[in-house]
Amino acid sequence: MTRGADPEVVALARRIAELGGHQRAGVYRMSWWSERLLNWAMEDPAFKTQLFRLVDVFPATGDDEDVAAHVREYLGSVPAPRLLNAGMGLAERVPLGERATAAVLRRNIARMARQFIVGTGPRQAVSGLGALWRSGRAATVDLLGEHTHSEPEADRYAARLDGLLDALVATAAGWPPDDHLERDDLGPLPRASVSIKPTALASHFTPLTGELGLAEATGRLGPILRRAAAEGASVWFDMERYDVKELTHRLVRQVLDDPALTGLHAGVVVQAYLKDSMADLADLAAWSADRRRRLGEAAQPLAVRLVKGAYWDTETIQARAAGWPVPVFEDKPETDANFERCVRFLHDQHGTLRAAFATHNLRSIACAVTEGRRLGIPDTGYELQLLYGMAEPVHAALVRLGLRVRVYAPVGELVPGMAYLVRRLLENTSNESFVRLRFAERRQLDSLVQAELPEVLPAPEAPHRVPVTDAGKPAPYSPEPPAEWRRGRARQSFAAALCRFRPPILVPALVDGEPVTLADTFCSTDPSRPDQVVATAAECGPSEAEAAVDSAVRAADGWAATPVVDRAAVLFRAADWMRQRRADLAAVEVYEAGKPWAEADADVCEAIDYCEYYGRRIIDLAAGGAVQSPPGEQNRLTYHGRGVAAVISPWNFPLAIATGMTTAALVAGNAVVLKPAEQTPGVAWRLVEALRAGGVPRGVLGFLPGAGAVGAALVRDPRVSVIAFTGSKTVGLEIVAEAARVRPGQHHVKRVVAEMGGKNAIVVDSDADLDEVVPAVIHSAFGYSGQKCSAAARLVAVDGVHDQLVERLVAAARALRVGAAEEMETQVGPLIEAEAQQRVLRYVADAPRHGRVLLARDDVPPQGWFAGPAIVDDVAPGSPLATEEIFGPVLSVMRAHDFEEAIEVANDTEYGLTAGVFSRRPSRIALATARLRAGNVYVNRAITGATVGRQPFGGVGLSGVGSKAGGP
């Protein structure tokens, strides 16, 4: 069902186009050079990608040679306009060529930026704003800036906002009166206006730390908003990514409930591309009406700026990668149709809400005006908002039509402004952009404004239950979507699971298919509250190991002969069992392993992934290997279980790694005896329950909680033919040595599958985007308190970025919330046990001998095995901080003169598990990926969080020293 445009709307859109028709859109009034580039970008998507990457990195480039190198690498590989080729050719042949290329680029990019940015600071901006005012347009000013990852950065944003408000109010007082802009049918309107980015106001403005973020943002906003109310300025709360939508709405309501802000003109943004935007509008209308009942009629109606939405690519990419429902309409016409639906709603609420419509689409604008007129709302009863420097003919036309126009005007430096510029350029060259279609290609207006729009729009998707995988015909593998914390229901169901958890879990052994309780037991405790017992487990010894292997031997042949599909089905049913109680399983990890919410949830997801992935993989393998069969001969390559496998699992991914090793061994046709880490028997028992629920036959799975002696007995047992181990290098090498001995009665050579530690490095190049580097390094180094074998323990920064990066990192690490794992806001939880805490504290105490300690946080809860994040700079090569695996929240920073040296420093280790590189120069990325010695190399992202089936995980080299706690 589709619907064409209303004839009145078409007529008005035509009129706007006629009025603006004699002008050219501003973006095409740029230099001839820039215009050629953009035109080329529109014609050639490959060139467009490269051009935008170049624009993105440009502010971070250094000298002329560096600029020229980036130009060559980005644009040298794609057909480019002759002009550019000439420029690059020049760079190679003429001594001053590089400088010429760099100068041309600098000038033109600055010119492009100026097109969209009203000024670099408040003082430069106000003259531009005055000019707008005199041309009949009000404005709202947006401060461009770096992302906020720390409290000092949030303070700086608030101070800039304050300064901007000062400058605006002072200057606006001198502007000539303009009744058209200063009044609507509901009353007077302030001249000055700012748009606020909530994420810039608090370092904790994220879904899980939202309560902290709200408090921080509210604290900073209070004085600013009171001044705005007193001095007569309006504020708009910008809407950014969907991740913070709910928080932004909460912030607005929280601050506007202050009776001192009754008279403040404040507005919030609703993005029409969101499937739940209509519901949000309804909530806002109800809230605004209620607020006026509570605070009195003097309370200004809430303003709502209706936009299409600027983060469509981000939202779709993020949701699809995570496996979440996509929150935005996936077809552009759906967004346009929803915009029109929202227009009608906003006009219906005129008086309760103040509407602003922000779009450059002539049909959408004409629809807003036409619908308003039909309801008898005066043309000045709402605003039309347009972006500074975009679609300027539309600005002029709307002013001439007597409509009330406000321009969204960004202010800021070129460097942080680049993200904004890239978004504007993308819009100007997008295939679906109205701006491009109308003003660049001069396509027929009518076909655009008369386009059919869908009548029925997709509703927001509710979470649906995933059915158990059919082993007969499994759908393609896709990872389990992590919890979508930005939705209240995800947080609530997790909190409920934590409340439901009733310790202690009684953990028996499993021998010959039967749970066995023993007189000897041991306890696991909550690392956040060590006096709290989480599980009481049977303490197995060599005799239980003997018995478990006995029954495994008896069961092994039958299991190996079980059809592959039936073995896979056990895994699929176990996955389903886990999926049905995801939050409850994660809750056990929160209490027993001290994992903060997101880490615990991710571990359960990964466990499910192993079941789903290996279940499918064994079905593929059963089809047989690729071998040739000549005439007269038939060859078949098949794979068979080896007999009995011993699995010795660690505590740091207590469900995922235990599940990965166990299910791999099982589904390949082996009987398995699992010996879990003694710190986390309760979580491991959940795996046993899952596999039993999945129908693993008697004797095929044995389970032996206990100390290292049990593992040693399994390794020695001549009937065990495969040993899968994840843990410390020390234990790993002991296992290797022990397994190599062939004992009487042993008819096979034992195979050891072992994974050990790392001292992983992230290399940061001079042109890296620090807004991206800071959170990635923080997450890699301090996530789960650094207790991941993939964690970043070393940071190698080249001279050009070192100081700024380190300053931002330290500030960001200082803001991390350290606390008990069960608290939703916790970003850094406890270490696993007292020994680990002592070890980490020892390294930190020794750190001044090996480097410059920039941060060593000791503001941690007194109870529990906490160690605060630490950052040590200028760490001496060869020192323990540079070489030993600490397995805690300690980041060693090293400086390199250039990129190649940085790679060498990163490689100067015996370990080789993960490594990371941040660079935006293609040749450097290629160099790093070729030379970094690691099993998993990550480019421009965090180095932890490998996903099954996407980043197969494991290292190279013999992982060296270190005392990784907990590996049995």
Place this chain on the structure above:
Amino acid sequence: MVWASPGSDRRRGAPDYLLQFTDPRVVTENTVRQGFAPLGN
């Protein structure tokens, strides 16, 4: 003994990880009887 650890390219979550838990076996069958073999085997 195969030392498949840091040092090998067998990865958890990788397509070839399972192979470590198996013994590969090849069966070769002579399909010729009296000089005749079915085509296309």
